[in-house]
Amino acid sequence: MNDELHILRAIELPQAFDALDDRIMSGLAVCRREAVATRRLMALAAFVSLGTGAVVGSAIPQTAVAASPLSPFGPVSALAPSTLLDTQ
DSSP states (O other), rough: HHHHHHHHHHOOOOGGTTTTHHHHHHHHHHHHHHHHHHHHHHHHHHHHHHHHHHHHHSSSSSOOOOOOOTTTSSSSOOOOOHHHHHOO
C-alpha cells in the first residue's frame, strides 16, 4: 500500500484540477442567482395574479342572491338525484 501511495505522490496532477475549485464556486454562484431570480419571479407572478383577480372581480358587479336552505322537507330541487335520473 505504501508503494502505491509513493507512486501516486510522484505523479503530477492534471492542470484541469487547478481550476476545479473556481469552476465549482462559479457554478454555485450561478445556482444561487437563479434561485433568487426564481423567487422574485414567483412573487411577481403572485402579485400580478392577485391584482388581476381583484380588478376583474370588482369590474364585473353581480347581484347577491341568497342560497335556498337545504331541507328534506323543502321544495324539490332541480338538481336532486331523483330528477337527474328521471327520463322525462
